[in-house]
Amino acid sequence: xxxxxxxxxxxxxxxxxxxxxxxxxxxxxxxxxxxxxxxxxxxxxxxxxxxxxxxxxxxxxxxxxxxxxx
Ligand SMILES: Cc1cc2nc3c(=O)[nH]c(=O)nc-3n(C[C@H](O)[C@H](O)[C@H](O)COP(=O)(O)OP(=O)(O)OC[C@H]3O[C@@H](n4cnc5c(N)ncnc54)[C@H](O)[C@@H]3O)c2cc1C
Numbered sequence: 001x002x003x004x005x006x007x008x009x010x011x012x013x014x015x016x017x018x019x020x021x022x023x024x025x026x027x028x029x030x031x032x033x034x035x036x037x038x039x040x041x042x043x044x045x046x047x048x049x050x051x052x053x054x055x056x057x058x059x060x061x062x063x064x065x066x067x068x069x070x
Contacts, residue, residue, distance in 0.1 A: 012038060023057035029064055031057035 001015050010018045010026040017032040019025055019039050025032055033053035035045050040053070 016040075021056075022060045023053055024060055029061070031061050033057040 001011070004011060004017065008027060009030065012018060015036075017025060017037045019032050019037045021039075023031045023033050023037070023039065033056070034040060034050035037053065040049060
């Protein structure tokens with residue numbers, strides 16, 4: 001968590017990584033998924049949700065790279 005804070009990743013007060021629906025963090029090109037994020041419902045952490053979010057994050061990263069390549 002210290003590392004996340006050092007690089008400027010936006011976290012909630014209790015340490016969850018803030019993400020939007022594309023699993024984007026506040027830092028372009030950095031994505032997060034699963035239990036550590038604000039996208040996971042509190043009190044209902046499920047592996048299927050984490051895996052689905054991972055797929056969304058991967059797709060977002062792929063599109064980010066495509067945009068970089070122009
Ligand atoms: C006791 C228990 C029972 C559960 N039962 C179910 C269930 O029946 N069905 C279900 O769907 N879900 C269940 N869950 C929830 C499910 O396990 C999680 O939602 C899911 O594993 C989240 O996946 P994740 O990849 O986000 O996190 P994790 O699976 O926790 O993976 C995070 C990984 O990061 C590693 N890590 C942590 N810190 C660092 C670091 N500093 N550097 C490098 N690596 C690090 C950890 O060792 C871990 O391997 C259960 C959870 C618990 C705790």
